[in-house]
Amino acid sequence: MSALSGWGQYPRVQAHLAQPRSPEALRALAQSGGTAIARGNGRAYGDSAINSACTIDLRAFNRMLQFCPDTGQLVAEAGVVLGDVIATFLPRGWFPYVTPGTKFVTLGGAVAADVHGKNHHKEGGFGAYVDWLDLLDHNGQVLRCSRSENPQLFQHTLGGMGLTGIIWRLALRLRPVSSGWIKQTRHVARDISHAMALFEQAQDATYSVAWIDCLQRGPAMGRALVMLGEHAAPAELPAHLRATPFALPKRRQFHMPITPPSWLLNTATVRAFNALYYWQGARGAGRALVDWDSYFYPLDAILGWNKIYGRRGFAQFQCVIPLAQAEAGLRALLAAIAAAGAGSFLAVLKRLGAQDSPLSFPMAGYTLALDFPVTAKTLALMQQLDAITCHHGGRIYLAKDSRMARDMFHQTEPRAAPFAQYRQATGAAGAWASAQSERLGL
Amino acid sequence: MSGSAVLILGAGSDMARALAHKYASAGHDIQLAARQVQRLAPDQADIALRHGVTVSLHEFDVLDLGAHPGFVQGLPSLPDIAICAVGLMGQQSESQTDMQKAALVMRSNFEGPACILGLLANAFEQRGHGVLVGIASVAGLRGRGSNYVYGASKAGFVAFLSGLRNRLARGPVHVLTVLPGFVNTKMTEGMALPQRLVAQPSDVAKAVFAATQKRREVIYVKPVWRLIMAIICALPERVFKKTNL
Incomplete structure (x- = not known):
């Protein structure tokens, strides 16, 4: 133990x-x-x-088994880490279609949470690029599942949080790219409605994401930096990069050396950080060329950044609010956060596209994600945020959740009961469970 | 050196896997040798895919001495570097009561590895170049009550490598002895070890790779082990016999 x-x-x-x-x-x-x-x-x-x-x-099962350069299909064991896929295939001109904010996830984990990236509004989630899975069930059988073979099991496994069996192997389609660089355009949003308008105008952008200042109240509530991105062609790179379009400039990695005391992180320091970040970003608005590692994985450069919140740990609140209610919902969420004075260094806003899945997180709407150090006060605040999410027809991301109450989960998730029934009917319920699934009654 | 082949004996272990990746990443073709070698087919695919080298699988049982010459002949090419990562820890409690089990530990760590490396040494010498790497153990530097059967077999292997190096010193064939301390592998799973002394398999691979490049003779993976072993070896037997290490 x-x-x-x-x-x-x-x-x-x-x-x-x-x-x-x-x-x-x-x-x-x-x-x-x-x-x-x-x-x-x-x-x-x-x-x-x-x-x-x-x-x-599953980390010992980390072998890549096959790659087809005609289709970009990679067959790999579930314990392969996304960063290894990039390290192996970016030099050959391939990149994952969908990537979350860290490259340290395993492929199996990415399937189980059906993770999304900055392109969900346009290209969908991770599961959309999985051609098939080999699932190990509680009888020791390996079941090949895909859109045509065991399709129900396939759909329930994408986003099924590992509750249908052990994802052992999968076939993942990669995207052809001609460089490792992203053309980024940064826009400054005065407030939340401006930020949303920028997202709606940018529906054709491949990547879009916003950092949002979650401590602003009044007219500037929801001021944000909206960042759009496109894969760059070699011709768009400066001359000195054109010859080696996939090479990564040397980037230093830092380890969080110690766990800082929790008093270091208070409203004043977070407010100062947010203001600084906003003004620095606003000054540098416009175009930039960013390497893939800094663009998709800015936090991966600080190994162990999760220690910044101190020994008690932290919780991330991430919800999605459906489009029709999004502005009202986001305003209510931001008001509650600012009133509690419990801001977060990194609050991220993102437009998601429509998705129809048994349990996957995304829906057409806006998702907001914030980190809070775990204290009695922030846990109470997050309950309040749950209620606001629920009231506006939204839901919570299970891959981020560590503390939601069972009642609230079922109120926000009409899909939970059918998912649980599916697990009962297939015998999965008696074989697969996590502390989370038991807490939530899934 | 890139493009030349590296043979890994006992290729199923965590350390061997890390070594295979390390050498493959430098462009070497890889020959994986183990019992029931087909179980390594996923590793074969993985190493080839990640590093773009040729990887072959070879059935090999270190205890089957009679099959060793045929095994060497059956390799696609005589390797440039041969690494013996074969090892069996056994359970000391069993090794001191069941002599069959003790013999198996001794044969797996000493007799088998020494014989196959001896054979390869002769072939390398005849060809005119080659590097032999023996993964021994710090346990082979002084016998301890808690694992002396394993330790004694590794001690035999250490002495064999040292003698082989001495014999070949004036020629072009190089011999490297590796003395990893604790390594986080299947072998040490579940043991309560002081984490500062524990190396990862990838650390061992990095250290061995660098040592074969620089033609070092004897390496420890974590430098602190050199100090620890110096102290342990310096203790007078009268004192040492009362310790509980």
């Missing part, structure tokens, strides 16, 4: 972590009788990948 937690380091749960290395060992764990959950690189923020009786570490 050891203490396991997600990326937020909250909650910490005493759990047995099994580390199978062979197919036989993995099969034996799948059939062991009790409940279990697969775990990748521990990048879900809360308790999605923890089962105190049996958490199965």
Whole structure:
């Protein structure tokens, strides 16, 4: 037994972590009788990948098995880390279609959470580029699932948080790119309606995301920097980069050396940081050429940045509000956050596109994500934010959740009951569970 | 050196896998040798795909001495570097009561590895170049009550490598002895080890790769082990026998 937690380091749960290395060992764990959950690189923020009786570490299954240069289809084991896919295939002109904000996720984890990126409004989620999966069930059988083979199981596994079985292998389609650079355009938004208008005008942009100052009240509430991006062609690069369009400029990596005391992070420091970030960004508005690593994974440069919130850990609140209610919902959320004075260094706003899935997070609307150090006050605030989300017809992202109450989950998720019924009917309910699924009754 | 082949004996271990990736990333073709070698087909695909090199699989049982010459002949090419990562820790409690089990530990860590490297040494010498790498253990530097059967077999291997190096010193064939301290592998899973002394398999791979480039003779992976072992080896036997290490 050891203490396991997600990326937020909250909650910490005493759990047995099994580390199978062979197919036989993995099969034996799948059939062991009790409940279990697969775990990748521990990048879900809360308790999605923890089962105190049996958490199965898939990281030894990290082999890439096949690549077809005609279709861009990569077959790989679920424990392969997205960054390794990029390291291997970007030099050959391929990049993931969808990437979350860190390259340290495993492919299996990305499927289980059906993660989205800055292009969801245009290109959909991670699952849209998965051609098939090999799922290990509780009888030790490997089931090939795809849109044509075991389609129901396939759809319930994309975004199914590992609750349908162990994702073992998958076929992922990659995107052809002609350089590792992104053309970025930065716009300054005066307030939340301006930010939303910029997003709506940018529906054709491949990538769009906004950083939002979550401590502003009054007329400047929701002031933001909206960043759009497109893959750059070699001809668009400055001359000295054109010969090696996939090379990454040397970038320093930092480790968080210590866990800072939690008093360091208070309303004043967060307010100062946000103001500084906004004015610096506003001054530099316009066009820039950004390498893929800095563009998609700015936080990956600081290894262990999750320690900045101190020993008690942190929680991320991420909800999505449907389009029709988005502005009212976002205004209510921002007002509650500013009133509580519990801002976050990084508040991210993003337009999502429509998606119809059994449990995946995205829907046509706006998603807001913020980090809070875990305290009694912020936990209460997040409950208040849950209620606002619910009131506006939105829902919470399970990959980020570590603390939502069961009632609230079922109020926001009419899909939860049919998903649970599907698990009952297939026998998955007795075999796969996480601390999160037990907390939420999934 | 790039493009030349590296043979990894005992290729199924975590350390061996890390070594294969390290050498492949430098452009070497890889020959993976192990028992039931087909189970390594995913690794074969992975190494080839990531690094764009040729990777071949070869059935090899270190205990089957009679099959060793045929194994060497069957390789697609005589490798430029041969790394022996074969090892069996066993359980000391079993090794001191069941002599069959003790013998298996000794044969797996000493007899088998020494014989295959001896054979390869002769072939390398005849060809005129080559590097031999033996993954031994700090446990081979002084026998301890808690694992002396394993330690003694590794000690035999250390002495063999040292003698082989001495014999070949005036020729073009190089011999490297690797003394990893604790490494986070399947072998040490579940052991309560002081984490500051534990290396990752990738650390071992990096250290071995650098050492073969620089033609070092004996390396520890974490430098602190050199100090620890110097102290352990310096203790008078009268004192040492009462320790509980």
